Amino acid sequence: MDVKVIEGARPGDSALLEQAFKLRHTVFVEEKKWNDLRKPDGREIDQFDGPQCIYILAVRKGTVLGHVRMTPTTHPHLLADVHGCLCVRPEPRGPHIWEWTRYCVRPRMRGRRMAGEVAAVIQLAAMEWLFMHGVRDVVVEYHPRFLERHLAFGFQVNPLGLPIEMEGEPVIAAHMRFDFNTIYQTRAVLGVKGPILMRPPVTAVS
Numbered sequence: 001m002d003v004k005v006i007e008g009a010r011p012g013d014s015a016l017l018e019q020a021f022k023l024r025h026t027v028f029v030e031e032k033k034w035n036d037l038r039k040p041d042g043r044e045i046d047q048f049d050g051p052q053c054i055y056i057l058a059v060r061k062g063t064v065l066g067h068v069r070m071t072p073t074t075h076p077h078l079l080a081d082v083h084g085c086l087c088v089r090p091e092p093r094g095p096h097i098w099e100w101t102r103y104c105v106r107p108r109m110r111g112r113r114m115a116g117e118v119a120a121v122i123q124l125a126a127m128e129w130l131f132m133h134g135v136r137d138v139v140v141e142y143h144p145r146f147l148e149r150h151l152a153f154g155f156q157v158n159p160l161g162l163p164i165e166m167e168g169e170p171v172i173a174a175h176m177r178f179d180f181n182t183i184y185q186t187r188a189v190l191g192v193k194g195p196i197l198m199r200p201p202v203t204a205v206s
Contacts, residue, residue, distance in 0.1 A: 001065070001117065003125045003196055006055040011045050019064040020057055021045050027104040034167050048077055048101075056125045058118045065109055066118040068126050069102040070138075077101075079139050079173055086141060086173035088161040097137040097175075098130060120190040127183050128197040137177050144172045154178065154185035 006017050024044035028034045037044050052075045058066035071077045073093040078101050080091050105118050130138070140146075144163050151157055156177040163170035187193070 001058055001060045001121060003121055004055075004057040004059050005125070005129060005197070006057065008051045009055070010051055011043070011049055016057055016059065016064055017055060018043065020055060020067040021049075023064055023067055023106055024102055024104055026107065028102070031107060032167065044102075046078075048075075048081075054129060056122055056129065058121045058125075064106070066105045066122045067102060068100055068104075068122050070126060070130070071099045071101065073097045073099055073139065079141055083141050083166075083171075083173065086161050086164055086171065091160060091173070092137065092139055092175045094137075096135050097139060098135050100126060100138050100140045103142075116190075120192050121196055123190065124183065124186060124192055125196045127178060127186065128195060131178075131180065131183060132198065136179060137175065139173065139175050141171055141173045144170055147172065147174060150174075150176055153189055154182040 004016055006014055009017055011017070011021065021043035025037070025039065025042050028044055029038045037046070039045065048071055049069070052072060054070040056068045056070070057064050072095065073080065073091075074095055077099045079086065079099055080093065084091065103122065105122075109118060130136070139160075147157055147159065158175045158177075160173040160175055163172040165171070
C-alpha cells in the first residue's frame, strides 16, 4: 500500500483525486445518506476543495482505498463556514491550525484486516505531514466516540461545544493538539512500526 500526498491540485487535475471524490460520494452520500451532497457525476466536491488543501490518499494497485482532506483554517473551511453551530466560542483559527475532514475508507474494505491498516496509514500520514510543516493543532467534526480514541493516541483534546445531531447522528467539534510523542504513541496503539512520511519514499503529486 502506498501513500500519496496531493498538494496544490484542483478538482480535475489528478486521476487519483478524482477517485477520492468518487469514494467520498460513495461513503457520505450513498452510504450515509447525506443527500445534500449528492452530485449527478458521482463526485463529492464542495466549496472547500481546492489547491489550498492537502489530500492524503492510501492507494493499492492504483485504487484509492482511503482519504482525508486537510485545510488551513486561514482559508474558508467546514467548521467555520458551515458548522459554526458546533462551537460555543469562536472556533480556533490561524496559520498553525488545520482542519481534518472527509475521512473515509472504501466500504468493501470494512471488516478486513487491511481496513485497519488503511485507517492507520491515513491517520499517521496526516499527523506526520503536519508535524513536518510546523503544525501541531487540528480541528475536527466527528462522532463523539472518537474523542476517547484520540485521547488514547495522546492528543490533547478540547471539545468546542456539546454534540449536535446532524444527518441522523451526533457530531462534536474538537480542537486537538499533538506533538512527536503523540505520533509515537499513535504508532504504538495502531501497531505501526515506523514512520509513514518521515522517511522515503514519499510520492507527492502536484
